[in-house]
Amino acid sequence: MSQVKIRIRGVSKRFGANVVLAGADLDVEAGKSTVVIGGSGTGKSVLIKCVLGILEPDAGSIQIDGVEVVGGRTREARAKRAECGMLFQGGALFDSLRVWENVAFRLTHAEGVKRPEARERAVETLRRVGLGAEVADLLPAELSGGMQKRVGLARAIASDPQIIFFDEPTTGLDPIMADVINELIRRTTADEGVTALTITHDMQSVRAIADTVAMLHAGRIHWHGPVAAIDEPGDAHVEQFVQGHAEGPIHVDVAAE
Amino acid sequence: MNPFRLIGAGVLGFCANLGGIVAFASRAIGRGVTPPYFPRQYLRQFLDIGYYSLPVVGLTAIFTGAVLALQSYTGFQRFQAESAIPTIVVLSVVRELGPVLAGLMVAGRVGAAMAAELGTMRVTEQIDALTTLSTDPYRYLIMPRLVGGLIMLPLLVVVADLIGVMGGYLIATLKLGFGSVEYLNNTFRYLQTMDVVSGLTKAAVFGFIVALMGCYHGFYSQRGAQGVGVATTRAVVTASILILTSNYIVTELFFSG
Numbered sequence: 001m002s003q004v005k006i007r008i009r010g011v012s013k014r015f016g017a018n019v020v021l022a023g024a025d026l027d028v029e030a031g032k033s034t035v036v037i038g039g040s041g042t043g044k045s046v047l048i049k050c051v052l053g054i055l056e057p058d059a060g061s062i063q064i065d066g067v068e069v070v071g072g073r074t075r076e077a078r079a080k081r082a083e084c085g086m087l088f089q090g091g092a093l094f095d096s097l098r099v100w101e102n103v104a105f106r107l108t109h110a111e112g113v114k115r116p117e118a119r120e121r122a123v124e125t126l127r128r129v130g131l132g133a134e135v136a137d138l139l140p141a142e143l144s145g146g147m148q149k150r151v152g153l154a155r156a157i158a159s160d161p162q163i164i165f166f167d168e169p170t171t172g173l174d175p176i177m178a179d180v181i182n183e184l185i186r187r188t189t190a191d192e193g194v195t196a197l198t199i200t201h202d203m204q205s206v207r208a209i210a211d212t213v214a215m216l217h218a219g220r221i222h223w224h225g226p227v228a229a230i231d232e233p234g235d236a237h238v239e240q241f242v243q244g245h246a247e248g249p250i251h252v253d254v255a256a257e
Numbered sequence: 258m259n260p261f262r263l264i265g266a267g268v269l270g271f272c273a274n275l276g277g278i279v280a281f282a283s284r285a286i287g288r289g290v291t292p293p294y295f296p297r298q299y300l301r302q303f304l305d306i307g308y309y310s311l312p313v314v315g316l317t318a319i320f321t322g323a324v325l326a327l328q329s330y331t332g333f334q335r336f337q338a339e340s341a342i343p344t345i346v347v348l349s350v351v352r353e354l355g356p357v358l359a360g361l362m363v364a365g366r367v368g369a370a371m372a373a374e375l376g377t378m379r380v381t382e383q384i385d386a387l388t389t390l391s392t393d394p395y396r397y398l399i400m401p402r403l404v405g406g407l408i409m410l411p412l413l414v415v416v417a418d419l420i421g422v423m424g425g426y427l428i429a430t431l432k433l434g435f436g437s438v439e440y441l442n443n444t445f446r447y448l449q450t451m452d453v454v455s456g457l458t459k460a461a462v463f464g465f466i467v468a469l470m471g472c473y474h475g476f477y478s479q480r481g482a483q484g485v486g487v488a489t490t491r492a493v494v495t496a497s498i499l500i501l502t503s504n505y506i507v508t509e510l511f512f513s514g
């Protein structure tokens with residue numbers, strides 16, 4: 001019944017002496033919402049970038065629908081990656097383009113949609129993330145941080161991708177707007193059958209959007225289970241993270257003593 | 258540090274980069290000649306490199322032409338060779354100073370801006386975002402700049418040549434007592450097609466160098482604001498050095514045979 005959309009096996013990545021991923025394994029089920037949690041700097045963003053081909057893993061395999069995308073120069077690998085949308089942690093909006101041109105970028109640049117029509121669709125997508133038509137002609141620098149995040153979100157979903165990666169979609173948003181975004185992510189997976197992989201630190205958001213939760217720790221997927229299990233995970237690391245205690249098996253180096 | 262050692266380190270560093278630069282350029286051109294093309298990007302670069310450099314290049318040219326006339330007058334007067342001044346001015350400007358000074362000015366103005374813009378795009382993940390929106394950064398960002406440099410610098414140099422000659426003409430007629438018709442006749446009497454062709458060839462080479470250095474250093478900028486600063490400096494310094502070196506080589510190729 002449950003079909004694996006993205007299969008990650010033994011992915012390792014290091015930057016110089018800094019070993020970030022050390023054999024991460026993860027199955028992302030099709031049409032489900034998977035959330036990756038884990039401490040700051042554990043390599044969650046790096047993991048997603050490996051799937052998207054922005055970073056090249058040192059070792060391991062990543063398959064989308066059974067197509068190997070690591071080292072992916074093949075037409076098939078490129079086609080699979082073209083099915084992906086991505087919300088970057090920092091937004092990564094094109095600051096020389098207007099908001100609507102950002103949102104419609106893929107439509108106008110890769111799909112050959114004419115500008116007037118693309119603009120209409122961009123405004124429509126902006127509405128889905130709670131932004132009015134009046135922001136469409138502004139430049140990204142003229143928006144607040146939370147608004148930029150939502151424009152990034154709109155850009156990620158604008159061309160109806162099959163797989164969407166959200167890197168911290170609700171950071172920097174007020175609780176109400178965060179809930180709107182959670183709801184949006186929930187709906188895109190539940191109603192449209194999109195596969196979502198979300199990174200977040202926000203436990204409320206985890207409960208709202210996740211079908212399954214995976215915890216990244218020490219370069220591997222340390223724990224993987226249904227969202228209902230995160231309160232009784234049977235694992236001290238997950239428990240500490242979910243409850244947000246400073247004491248526990250995860251050590252945080254701060255200059256104490 | 259020992260200045261000779263600094264020079265050596267610089268040269269070695271550049272040679273180590275050379276392979277990377279050649280690979281970068283061939284990738285950009287190899288992909289850039291195939292569709293999709295992005296006409297808006299080309300147009301923007303043509304305007305940026307060509308049109309908006311006109312004031313800087315024009316100012317440089319007029320004062321260069323003027324000072325050439327003045328200097329050669331004070332020198333040539335000593336052996337009654339004032340009549341050679343129009344020829345001296347036009348040959349120096351068309352063959353050497355027009356292309357070299359325009360190249361150096363554009364390196365400072367456009368090369369630096371390219372490195373800073375692409376570097377910022379790299380650092381804020383905008384270049385990564387392009388790939389996730391199915392748009393090849395080489396086609397979208399690099400090729401328009403390379404073509405822009407290659408085409409616009411010769412056009413700028415045509416303008417610079419005219420203004421430079423005019424600078425000399427103004428000084429000669431207003432200050433040094435030359436007759437207007439006589440000066441213009443002498444200007445064009447000894448000018449050969451090859452002088453113009455070699456000057457414009459140089460301009461095309463310099464334009465390509467400026468754009469390539471700006472793009473390469475920006476594209477591979479290190480993270481952080483400091484990374485962008487370093488990229489900008491390198492773009493200007495390497496472009497300037499390469500302009501002066503290749504200037505000698507092109508001159509040698511044109512006039513040695």
Ligand SMILES: Nc1ncnc2c1ncn2[C@@H]1O[C@H](COP(=O)(O)OP(=O)(O)OP(=O)(O)O)[C@@H](O)[C@H]1O
Pocket residue numbers: 015018020038039040041042043044045046047089
């Ligand atoms: N391009 C890069 N070059 C060098 N090091 C990098 C690069 N990208 C990430 N790193 C390093 O990899 C580690 C993991 O980074 P990553 O961005 O994946 O963390 P994260 O889990 O997303 O953290 P956060 O929750 O704070 O966003 C960090 O130590 C970071 O310094």
Ligand SMILES: [Mg+2]
Pocket residue numbers: 044045046089167
């Ligand atoms: Mg991150």
